[in-house]
Amino acid sequence: MAVQTVSSTTTPVNLGPAAALSCRECGERFELGPIFACALCFGPLEVAYDLPSGDPEALKKRIEAGPNNIWRYAPLLPVPADVAEKPNINPGFTKLVQADNLARELGVTGGLFIKDDSGNPTHSFKDRVVAIAVEAARAFGFTTLSCSSTGNLAGAVGAAAARAGFRSCVFIPHDLEQGKVVMAAVYGGELVGIEGNYDDVNRFCSELIGDPVGEGWGFVNVNLRPYYGEGSKTLAYEICEQLGWRLPDQIVIPIASGSQLTKIDKGLQELIKLGLVEDKPYKIFGAQAEGCSPVSTAFKAGHDVVRPQKPNTIAKSLAIGNPADGPYVLDIARRTGGAVEDVNDEQVVDAIKLLARTEGIFAETAGGVTVGVTKKLIEAGVLDPSLTTVVLNTGDGLKTLDAVAPTTGLTATIRPSVDAFRAAGLAG
Amino acid sequence: MAVQTVSSTTTPVNLGPAAALSCRECGERFELGPIFACALCFGPLEVAYDLPSGDPEALKKRIEAGPNNIWRYAPLLPVPADVAEKPNINPGFTKLVQADNLARELGVTGGLFIKDDSGNPTHSFKDRVVAIAVEAARAFGFTTLSCSSTGNLAGAVGAAAARAGFRSCVFIPHDLEQGKVVMAAVYGGELVGIEGNYDDVNRFCSELIGDPVGEGWGFVNVNLRPYYGEGSKTLAYEICEQLGWRLPDQIVIPIASGSQLTKIDKGLQELIKLGLVEDKPYKIFGAQAEGCSPVSTAFKAGHDVVRPQKPNTIAKSLAIGNPADGPYVLDIARRTGGAVEDVNDEQVVDAIKLLARTEGIFAETAGGVTVGVTKKLIEAGVLDPSLTTVVLNTGDGLKTLDAVAPTTGLTATIRPSVDAFRAAGLAG
Numbered sequence: 143m144a145v146q147t148v149s150s151t152t153t154p155v156n157l158g159p160a161a162a163l164s165c166r167e168c169g170e171r172f173e174l175g176p177i178f179a180c181a182l183c184f185g186p187l188e189v190a191y192d193l194p195s196g197d198p199e200a201l202k203k204r205i206e207a208g209p210n211n212i213w214r215y216a217p218l219l220p221v222p223a224d225v226a227e228k229p230n231i232n233p234g235f236t237k238l239v240q241a242d243n244l245a246r247e248l249g250v251t252g253g254l255f256i257k258d259d260s261g262n263p264t265h266s267f268k269d270r271v272v273a274i275a276v277e278a279a280r281a282f283g284f285t286t287l288s289c290s291s292t293g294n295l296a297g298a299v300g301a302a303a304a305r306a307g308f309r310s311c312v313f314i315p316h317d318l319e320q321g322k323v324v325m326a327a328v329y330g331g332e333l334v335g336i337e338g339n340y341d342d343v344n345r346f347c348s349e350l351i352g353d354p355v356g357e358g359w360g361f362v363n364v365n366l367r368p369y370y371g372e373g374s375k376t377l378a379y380e381i382c383e384q385l386g387w388r389l390p391d392q393i394v395i396p397i398a399s400g401s402q403l404t405k406i407d408k409g410l411q412e413l414i415k416l417g418l419v420e421d422k423p424y425k426i427f428g429a430q431a432e433g434c435s436p437v438s439t440a441f442k443a444g445h446d447v448v449r450p451q452k453p454n455t456i457a458k459s460l461a462i463g464n465p466a467d468g469p470y471v472l473d474i475a476r477r478t479g480g481a482v483e484d485v486n487d488e489q490v491v492d493a494i495k496l497l498a499r500t501e502g503i504f505a506e507t508a509g510g511v512t513v514g515v516t517k518k519l520i521e522a523g524v525l526d527p528s529l530t531t532v533v534l535n536t537g538d539g540l541k542t543l544d545a546v547a548p549t550t551g552l553t554a555t556i557r558p559s560v561d562a563f564r565a566a567g568l569a570g
Numbered sequence: 571m572a573v574q575t576v577s578s579t580t581t582p583v584n585l586g587p588a589a590a591l592s593c594r595e596c597g598e599r600f601e602l603g604p605i606f607a608c609a610l611c612f613g614p615l616e617v618a619y620d621l622p623s624g625d626p627e628a629l630k631k632r633i634e635a636g637p638n639n640i641w642r643y644a645p646l647l648p649v650p651a652d653v654a655e656k657p658n659i660n661p662g663f664t665k666l667v668q669a670d671n672l673a674r675e676l677g678v679t680g681g682l683f684i685k686d687d688s689g690n691p692t693h694s695f696k697d698r699v700v701a702i703a704v705e706a707a708r709a710f711g712f713t714t715l716s717c718s719s720t721g722n723l724a725g726a727v728g729a730a731a732a733r734a735g736f737r738s739c740v741f742i743p744h745d746l747e748q749g750k751v752v753m754a755a756v757y758g759g760e761l762v763g764i765e766g767n768y769d770d771v772n773r774f775c776s777e778l779i780g781d782p783v784g785e786g787w788g789f790v791n792v793n794l795r796p797y798y799g800e801g802s803k804t805l806a807y808e809i810c811e812q813l814g815w816r817l818p819d820q821i822v823i824p825i826a827s828g829s830q831l832t833k834i835d836k837g838l839q840e841l842i843k844l845g846l847v848e849d850k851p852y853k854i855f856g857a858q859a860e861g862c863s864p865v866s867t868a869f870k871a872g873h874d875v876v877r878p879q880k881p882n883t884i885a886k887s888l889a890i891g892n893p894a895d896g897p898y899v900l901d902i903a904r905r906t907g908g909a910v911e912d913v914n915d916e917q918v919v920d921a922i923k924l925l926a927r928t929e930g931i932f933a934e935t936a937g938g939v940t941v942g943v944t945k946k947l948i949e950a951g952v953l954d955p956s957l958t959t960v961v962l963n964t965g966d967g968l969k970t971l972d973a974v975a976p977t978t979g980l981t982a983t984i985r986p987s988v989d990a991f992r993a994a995g996l997a998g
Contacts (some may be wrong), residue, residue: 210663229670231930235638237691242657242734261689263665263930265968301930305671311996316983324971327978332996335983346986353988355997389785418699499758502659502691502729540693540968543752550755551804555763558774560781568739568760569783 148439155281159194160220163368166470174220176282176365180565184417186466189220191412198417201385205379210235212270212376212486218412220369220374221277230276231302234271234376236261238384238532243500244513248520252391253530257381258503265538266506267402268298270363271373276306278369279360285309286359287331288350290343293322294459294537299362300329311359313343324540374402378409381532383417389413389424391529394516396508396536397428397437397482398460400467407474426474427525428482429515431455431490431507437468441475441482448472456487457507459537464559481524493517494539494546506537507545583709586909587622588648589795591615592879594898602648604710604793614894615796617648619840626845629814633807638663640698640804646840647804648797649705659706659730662698662804664689666812666960671928672941676948680819680957685809686931693966694887694934695830696726699801700790704734706797707788714739714787715759716778719880722749722812722887722965727790728757739787741771753807802830806837809960810847817847819957822944823855824936824964825865826888828895845968854902856910856944857937859883859918861974865896869903869910884915884973886936887965909952913942921945922967922974933964 155174163172167185178187194201194217201217212234213226226232237258246359262269272295279287282551287303287310288503290294296312303310312326327333336343350356351365360366382389389410395403407426413419430438433455440448448468453461465471475482485493491508493514498504505513512533519525541544556562563569579758583602593602595613596889606615622629622645629645629750636642640662641654654660665686673682690697700723707715715731715738715800717723724740729740740754744763755761764771778784779793788794810817817838823831835854841847859867868876876896881889893899913921920936933941940961947953967974984990993998 168791232665239662240618243735261691263689264932265693265966297932301926301932303930305930307671316980320975320979321971322859323980324975324978325932325968327980328926328932328967328974329930332981333979334994334996335980335993336986337972337983338986342986346988346991349988350991355988355992413978495756495758498729498756499732502731502733502757504692504725504729504753504756505770538693538968539756540753540966543749546756547748547752550752551748551761552744552751552763555765558764558766558770560774560777560783563774563778564783566762568762 147181154223157220157278158222158283159217160189162173162190164190169268174441176278176284176360189368189372190517191218192260193218193412193416201416202418205383212273212373215376215379220372221274221275225277228277228280229306230273231263231269231305233262233273235380238381239501239503241501244497247496247500248517248527250520250527250531252526252528255390255532256497256501256503257377257532257534259534259536260503260505260538264294264301265295265541266294266298267374267377267536268294269302270376271370272298272302275360275362275366275370276302276371278366279308280306284358284360287314287362288347288359289362290340290347291326292318292340293477293541295363296326296333297329300326300331303331304329313347315340315343316341327497371401371405372407372548373447375409375412377402377534378406379413379499382410382413385530387419388422389422390532392425392427392525392531394427394429394512394531394533396460396512396534397430397465397471398462400437400465400471404467404470404474405427424478425480425516426478427480427519428471428475429512430484431457431460431484431511432484432486434461434463435484436463437465437471438482438484440468442473446472457490457511459506459508460511481519483515483519485511487515489518491546491549495550497535498539500518503535504539506539508544509535510545574914578661584650585648585706585709586650587619587645588617589616589620592618604706604712604788606795615798617796619646621646621840621844629844630846633811640701640801643804643807645703646807648800649702651700653705656705656708657734658701659691659697659733661690661701663808667929667931669929672925675928676945678948678955678959680955680959683818683960683963684925684929684931685805685960687962687964688931688933689964692722692725692729693969694722694726695802695805695964696722698804699798700730702801703788703794703798704730704736706794707736708734710788713737715790716740716787717777717790718742718768718775720746720768720886721755721969723791724761725757728754728759731759731873732757737745739761741775743768743771749760755985759968786815799829799833799982803837803840805819805830805962806834807841808839808964810841810967813958815847817850817852818960820853820855820908820941820953820959822857822959822961824856824888824940824962825858825893825899826890827894828865828899831856832895832898832902852906853963854906855908855943855947856899857940858904858910858912859870859885859888859939860912860914862891863912864891865893865899866912868896869900885918885939887934887936888939909947911943913939913946917942917946919974919977923978925963926967931963932967933963934967935970936965937963938973
């Protein structure tokens with residue numbers, strides 16, 4: 143992997159409490175910059191912090207007085223202290239919905255909550271990670287935001303770049319459905335179709351980063367990845383704050399690359415260290431679709447290594463066959479006493495409808511995966527229904543209408559008369 | 571029009587500060603109930619309040635300490651004081667986006683803001699009005715929620731009914747696009763296709779209300795309409811609170827039936843009376859699509875009467891050819907020194923793209939209408955660019971992809987190589 147630096151980073155970079163990048167494998171530290179792999183062992187880099195010390199109650203008050211978005215947690219993120227004053231997409235502080243109807247159907251008595259990230263600006267959790275990448279790109283003097291994508295990320299990058307004043311150039315497979323192309327293109331950035339599949343798009347992006355053409359470009363999920371990933375910590379912060387500064391007992395999180403799950407665990411650990419929540423055990427559960435279940439397969443087999451799969455599932459936003467953070471996910475699930483499970487496409491669709499019917503939340507397929515896995519784990523006696531449980535919905539059903547369309551439609555079609563209505567047996 | 575009562579309303583109805591229904595035309599007052607037309611003059615009924623008296627600063631503090639949704643304004647709405655404890659869809663407190671990029675493009679120097687209601691649970695402002703109707707339905711002992719709809723409202727009713735524990739039965743023209751049917755049907759209520767157009771659906775609903783079959787049914791936009799309409803007041807409250815308890819100078823509001831515009835004016839007047847904002851002039855501007863512009867046509871001609879039109883525009887959520895509140899809209903626009911203007915479909919599409927490109931907000935066609943009208947009114951010297959201006963986006967672009975699809979797509983398609991990228995002239 144190429145390690146790239148830009149000349150403007152010779153002056154110290156102001157990314158708030160972010161102190162350095164450290165290698166997740168060997169622990170070596172590096173100055174903050176647009177690098178993502180350890181120069182010694184090629185391990186992934188992550189942000190290391192000088193977190194605020196002092197009275198936890200004062201920090202809580204400061205957070206609670208902040209804006210209704212992720213910038214309320216600026217003291218815990220790799221962003222400058224005045225981040226809320228800069229133009230950005232300002233995602234987060236989405237609803238934590240108390241799902242009493244769903245709890246009744248599933249037999250959960252300890253409290254069931256849906257963390258509903260469809261309320262973000264482009265209606266997926268990707269707005270969180272992109273918003274952080276934008277601030278890193280600004281700090282490093284980049285002028286173009288880029289990524290490879292097959293859906294949610296393209297829209298999130300396009301929208302954030304537009305607001306924040308960056309040029310954007312996003313790469314997608316050339317044969318995506320028209321609806322997805324429109325959602326990504328409407329923000330006015332460059333949207334380039336690559337003749338090939340998603341792997342070809344990724345290879346091309348790596349080539350571009352190493353080429354002079356890519357100078358001044360921030361690829362949110364490549365050379366800005368260490369910063370980008372930190373955005374998922376905000377899900378942990380919000381869940382705990384919205385529960386009244388309390389850790390949930392159980393969390394069910396979808397797995398694509400696995401980054402979101404590992405960063406939520408990191409966020410929970412930070413809250414404990416800072417004294418913002420009481421230290422107590424919590425269990426983290428990972429959710430995959432059966433058609434792309436490399437991590438759940440490894441979990442069930444007791445393996446430490448994740449064997450890549452060729453994805454074949456309707457849950458396309460989770461369809462990463464070779465998840466980079468798979469081994470870390472296995473470690474977290476086992477360490478916390480959780481599990482990794484999968485459901486098939488039919489169960490995904492049933493779970494989307496179950497959530498919609500009980501709570502009025504129309505989830506993306508990834509939300510069907512987490513709700514479906516929650517149901518399966520309760521039935522198997524793995525998830526404890528007497529404990530407080532939070533289930534993530536990371537996207538919006540409007541973006542994956544195809545998943546439910548074949549089995550969702552009119553109850554009846556009738557002539558416009560009360561007699562016809564009565565005859566159709568609908569007058570219950 | 572049929573006036574319907576239910577027997578359970580003999581006990582006093584608890585809808586908080588709502589004291590009675592009063593006729594907008596003759597002023598006659600009626601007990602709170604599921605009625606919508608004056609028994610004397612057939613004028614429309616609206617909610618009359620006993621609004622809180624006392625220290626405005628104490629009321630502000632109480633509101634600010636409330637939940638991040640419309641229930642923070644419960645003391646000003648026809649809902650019980652403990653409304654936030656009841657299961658409902660909890661819309662509102664959506665972002666007021668400071669649109670500096672768009673302001674630069676339009677030459678606005680006094681501050682330009684987009685009130686972005688795409689952040690609501692089903693991504694349109696309809697969640698606000700439906701949430702209030704749900705509480706009225708609960709108070710009147712109804713068990714089924716219903717409406718006629720061609721889009722946004724069907725989804726909002728389906729979702730709210732699911733969460734709040736009502737049966738729902740929604741009526742739509744039988745030949746709606748499949749995507750819209752799926753969005754409305756996924757919440758699991760009855761969705762009935764009526765063989766006919768939207769007018770036929772409405773006539774059928776009126777027939778149903780007068781029939782024993784419709785007993786126990788709350789039609790959110792018919793027999794619950796006086797309560798339902800009050801939901802739009804929350805847009806006024808939020809805009810002022812988010813501006814720091816200050817009235818904007820100018821507001822641009824879309825016109826379908828005209829109810830939203832009249833209720834926003836009502837809300838602003840209430841804030842003035844309560845001392846929550848300083849009393850000062852403000853101007854209200856109405857926005858229509860040229861293909862359905864009965865109110866702007868009347869405004870420009872100096873008429874008091876609105877002549878019905880046959881709608882033909884891509885802005886389908888605004889396509890009401892005979893708007894019930896049209897005369898009130900004319901009155902408010904003239905009284906406040908505002909105006910009513912329209913833009914054609916091409917201008918609607920251009921405005922959707924302008925907002926997306928400058929602010930990363932992908933608006934529904936109704937948002938294209940308000941942004942387009944704002945631009946037109948500035949260019950005509952009618953809107954003052956040196957004043958604080960708020961523009962409403964009441965819906966989400968994901969629901970009207972067809973509007974922009976023909977002119978939104980890939981910048982280029984290339985082979986996966988840097989040479990091909992360079993050759994395409996994209997290496998800016």
